[in-house]
Structures are given as structure tokens and as C-alpha cells.
Amino acid sequence: MTSTRPAWPKAILFDLDDTLWPIAPVILQAEQTLYAWLREHAPRVAQQFTIDSMRQARLELLAQRPEFQVDLGKLRRVCLINAFETAGEDAAKVELAMAEFFAARNAVVPYDDVLPGLLRLKGRVLLGAITNGNADLRTIGLEHHFKAWVSAPQLGVAKPDPAIFLAGCRAVGVAPWDAVYVGDDVLLDVQGAQDIGMRGVWMNRNGSSKHLEHGVEPDAIVRNFDELLDWLKREHA
Numbered sequence: 001m002t003s004t005r006p007a008w009p010k011a012i013l014f015d016l017d018d019t020l021w022p023i024a025p026v027i028l029q030a031e032q033t034l035y036a037w038l039r040e041h042a043p044r045v046a047q048q049f050t051i052d053s054m055r056q057a058r059l060e061l062l063a064q065r066p067e068f069q070v071d072l073g074k075l076r077r078v079c080l081i082n083a084f085e086t087a088g089e090d091a092a093k094v095e096l097a098m099a100e101f102f103a104a105r106n107a108v109v110p111y112d113d114v115l116p117g118l119l120r121l122k123g124r125v126l127l128g129a130i131t132n133g134n135a136d137l138r139t140i141g142l143e144h145h146f147k148a149w150v151s152a153p154q155l156g157v158a159k160p161d162p163a164i165f166l167a168g169c170r171a172v173g174v175a176p177w178d179a180v181y182v183g184d185d186v187l188l189d190v191q192g193a194q195d196i197g198m199r200g201v202w203m204n205r206n207g208s209s210k211h212l213e214h215g216v217e218p219d220a221i222v223r224n225f226d227e228l229l230d231w232l233k234r235e236h237a
Contacts, residue, residue, distance in 0.1 A: 015183030117225025160192030
């Protein structure tokens with residue numbers, strides 16, 4: 001008796017930061033770029049605040065107003081306005097500072113397997129993205145690989161809220177059960193996707209065992225796009 005394997009999913013949607021590229025070094029560099037800009041264009045802010053003290057101010061404000069979690073760019077902007085006003089600098093310059101930060105924040109370098117993997121998948125499935133962050137696929141230069149992408153700042157809700165996963169599925173035009181979601185966070189990405197009927201694949205590039213700690217059972221665990229493609233071929237007709 002032969003068992004029939006399911007058809008390929010109609011769409012695969014991806015998380016962005018730490019799934020398609022490492023984000024911590026990018027944010028660190030972006031903050032250093034921003035601070036260099038402040039030293040030149042808003043010196044009183046740079047004299048009164050350090051990168052660390054501005055980071056601490058953001059954490060304190062986020063603790064007081066957790067709604068900023070859906071738009072960390074907005075959090076950063078508000079904290080910069082506060083710093084400019086405290087230091088007696090012209091707060092009208094904040095938008096120029098934010099532009100400097102976002103340009104550096106989007107200077108990401110995809111993992112080596114990502115571009116070849118996206119090209120191999122494009123002919124088989126629709127591709128989309130769902131992110132809690134401020135990555136801009138247009139600025140990064142990857143937008144043409146994706147049918148659609150949605151973000152928490154754009155929608156006002158963040159993963160693991162079902163609404164953002166449903167919005168992602170609508171954006172690419174498929175039902176949740178016809179889609180696979182791939183991300184690096186077992187709770188926000190894998191469990192969040194599974195909660196609305198998507199299959200959740202954990203992109204576990206560093207050999208973590210967090211799925212065991214959290215009691216989450218991903219539909220698959222892969223280390224890179226090669227393993228993702230191998231799983232797709234194994235599991236589907």
C-alpha cells in the first residue's frame with residue numbers, strides 16, 4: 001500500500017532578520033554610523049549621550065510603553081527627539097538622523113545560501129515575507145524575489161499575533177494551510193505560524209535546542225536553504 005505525499009505548498013513565507021541575514025552586527029554598525037552623524041551634525045547630543053545611554057533610554061521607554069514593540073523605528077525616533085530636546089539641539093534634524101540610521105540598518109549581507117536558495121524556489125512556489133522589524137526589501141535590493149511582504153510597523157501588529165500571519169497569506173494570495181513559514185524564532189515564527197494552520201519550519205542555523213525548552217515541535221528543522229529544499233523534496237510529491 002503506497003502513501004501519497006502532499007503537493008508542494010503554494011507559497012513559502014520567510015522571516016527576515018536572522019533568517020535571511022544576521023542582524024546584530026548590522027544594528028551595531030548602524031548605531032555607530034548614527035552616532036558619527038550626531039557628532040558632526042548634532043554635537044550637543046553626542047556630548048550629552050552615548051550609544052549605550054541612548055540604548056538604555058529606549059529600553060526604559062519600551063518597558064513603560066510596550067506598544068512600541070511593533071515599531072522599534074518609532075521608538076528610536078521618539079527617544080532621539082527626547083535627546084535632541086534635552087541637549088538643546090534642533091529636533092527638526094531627527095528625520096535626517098533617522099534616514100542615516102535606516103540606510104545603515106538596511107545594509108545587510110544575506111547568508112551565502114539565501115540568494116541561490118531563493119532563485120531555486122522562485123520557479124516552484126510563491127515567495128513572501130513577514131517581519132517584525134524595519135528591514136526594507138526594496139532598499140536592500142531583494143524585493144523582486146518576493147510576491148509580497150508585510151511588516152509589524154506597517155500593520156500595527158507583530159508576530160506571533162495571528163493577524164500578521166493572516167495578512168501575509170492574503171498578500172501572496174494563499175490560504176494558511178497552503179503555505180509554509182520559515183523563521184529563526186521557535187515562538188514568534190514557528191509556533192505563531194502553526195497557530196493559524198501554516199506549517200512552521202525552524203531555520204536553526206546555530207544548532208539551538210530552544211524548541212525543546214519551549215515545547216514547540218516544528219514541522220521541520222533546517223540549518224540553511226539547502227536543507228529546506230531537501231525537506232520540501234522529501235515531504236512533497
